[in-house]
Amino acid sequence: MAMRFPVRQLALARRTWPASPSSRRLASNLSGAVKKTIRADAELSNPDPGADSPSAALVNEHAPYMVATYARPPPVFVQGEGSWLWDVENRKYLDFTAGIAVTSLGHSDAEFTRLLAQQAGTLIHASNLYYNPWTGALSKLLVEKTLSSGGMHDAAKVFVCNSGSEANEAAVKFARKTGKAIDPSGNKVEVVSFDNAFHGRTMGALSATHNPKYQRPFAPMVPGFVEGRYNDVGAVEALVTGKTCGVIVEPIQGEGGVVTASDDFLVALARRCREVGAVLIYDEIQCGMGRTGSLWAHAGLPREAHPDVITSAKALGNGFPIGAVVVNDFVGDKIKVGDHGTTFGGNPLACRLAHYLVERLSDPALQRGVREKSQLFTTGFGMLKERFPELITEIRGRGLILGLQLTEDPGAIVKAARERGLLVITAGTNTLRFVPSLVVTDEEIAQGLQILEDAIAATR
Ligand SMILES: Cc1ncc(COP(=O)(O)O)c(C=O)c1O
Numbered sequence: 001m002a003m004r005f006p007v008r009q010l011a012l013a014r015r016t017w018p019a020s021p022s023s024r025r026l027a028s029n030l031s032g033a034v035k036k037t038i039r040a041d042a043e044l045s046n047p048d049p050g051a052d053s054p055s056a057a058l059v060n061e062h063a064p065y066m067v068a069t070y071a072r073p074p075p076v077f078v079q080g081e082g083s084w085l086w087d088v089e090n091r092k093y094l095d096f097t098a099g100i101a102v103t104s105l106g107h108s109d110a111e112f113t114r115l116l117a118q119q120a121g122t123l124i125h126a127s128n129l130y131y132n133p134w135t136g137a138l139s140k141l142l143v144e145k146t147l148s149s150g151g152m153h154d155a156a157k158v159f160v161c162n163s164g165s166e167a168n169e170a171a172v173k174f175a176r177k178t179g180k181a182i183d184p185s186g187n188k189v190e191v192v193s194f195d196n197a198f199h200g201r202t203m204g205a206l207s208a209t210h211n212p213k214y215q216r217p218f219a220p221m222v223p224g225f226v227e228g229r230y231n232d233v234g235a236v237e238a239l240v241t242g243k244t245c246g247v248i249v250e251p252i253q254g255e256g257g258v259v260t261a262s263d264d265f266l267v268a269l270a271r272r273c274r275e276v277g278a279v280l281i282y283d284e285i286q287c288g289m290g291r292t293g294s295l296w297a298h299a300g301l302p303r304e305a306h307p308d309v310i311t312s313a314k315a316l317g318n319g320f321p322i323g324a325v326v327v328n329d330f331v332g333d334k335i336k337v338g339d340h341g342t343t344f345g346g347n348p349l350a351c352r353l354a355h356y357l358v359e360r361l362s363d364p365a366l367q368r369g370v371r372e373k374s375q376l377f378t379t380g381f382g383m384l385k386e387r388f389p390e391l392i393t394e395i396r397g398r399g400l401i402l403g404l405q406l407t408e409d410p411g412a413i414v415k416a417a418r419e420r421g422l423l424v425i426t427a428g429t430n431t432l433r434f435v436p437s438l439v440v441t442d443e444e445i446a447q448g449l450q451i452l453e454d455a456i457a458a459t460r
Pocket residue numbers: 100163164165166168198199200201250254255283284285286287313314
């Protein structure tokens with residue numbers, strides 16, 4: 001049996017948590033304005049935990065030992081079920097973030113949990129030096145489901161790793177190797193990517209992420225990475241040349257603000273890649289695995305715009321770390337024994353779980369549900385846009401990767417929503433991003449939209 005954090009006991013502890021003498025002293029000295037704010041907060045269902053809360057006590061104990069790479073809000077999450085999260089003080093939150101497009105089957109999916117326990121008790125890891133039943137089974141299933149999905153018609157082989165960044169590292173290395181096989185002079189090494197892209201934080205993936213905020217502290221980048229303009233069809237010919245070994249592009253940019261590539265752009269890129277012998281990589285780490293209502297976001301494109309490589313991660317593991325690189329034979333044939341590797345990547349535990357996820361996320365009924373739920377969201381967003389026209393300028397995205405373009409920093413709305421029990425995240429410049437679990441219910445969508453409306457209204 002999986003251990004569960006004793007949420008109820010903690011909630012009880014919270015109710016009887018004694019105010020410290022210093023906080024009592026502080027309370028008696030509060031100005032009228034602050035007292036009014038506190039009264040307003042008391043009307044919130046989930047006011048952020050205060051400085052003398054159990055959450056703060058836990059954070060204060062642990063944070064000094066954690067490298068400060070994230071600015072986190074105060075709640076401490078201890079349990080999840082479906083689209084809901086509970087914090088250490090038993091506040092309940094509707095989760096429209098799904099761990100940044102990861103927990104597509106929701107939190108604590110029963111079969112996932114059962115398989116995890118079963119495989120953990122059977123074999124977790126024996127290394128890539130040996131065969132196991134699940135790395136191959138996952139690879140076969142990913143290829144079969146890709147072929148039947150309407151996406152990448154010549155998918156042939158899979159390399160399994162641990163994360164999105166690692167999948168992109170492998171894809172870039174495979175493109176370099178392919179470039180060298182085609183042109184042994186060493187001139188065909190350039191990798192093209194696009195403005196506002198996000199491909200990860202490791203040095204290769206970061207070098208393809210042309211955002212000064214991410215790159216500048218770690219410069220110099222890996223040589224040979226070239227930036228193009230997303231959706232600029234006219235620029236493709238000059239951008240992708242004989243020197244290009246690979247082009248990496250997100251069919252829908254997630255971190256960049258939920259921006260969709262036009263079909264024309266992807267067709268032009270694919271055509272040009274074929275002309276110059278460059279590898280076309282679709283980074284579907286955020287937008288793939290059923291999130292748009294088909295297994296891959298590019299599935300609706302004509303065959304000529306299919307990629308040579310797809311990278312996947314996030315929902316492929318529903319929270320268990322895994323990444324995968326699907327390649328066609330043009331690329332796969334160039335990769336030889338010893339060219340690439342990983343210690344943990346593709347272990348039987350991760351692959352058994354991903355095998356289950358690929359089965360579930362490629363289910364046509366689930367995908368139909370995604371498209372229907374998407375309509376509920378966009379209808380609701382349309383109503384919000386009508387009510388707040390000065391704030392919401394655009395509704396973007398597809399399926400359950402959706403964005404609201406705002407005219408201001410969404411920080412206050414994110415906090416107001418959280419304090420009313422809804423978790424949402426941001427992206428790009430002033431974009432609110434919605435990437436809920438793919439099994440979110442209609443009622444939950446309605447509830448979340450209501451909270452969002454209240455949160456926006458409260459910040460006006
Ligand atoms: C499109 C895309 N590519 C790559 C990555 C990097 O994945 P990871 O954080 O698993 O390394 C992300 C993560 O947000 C992503 O959204």
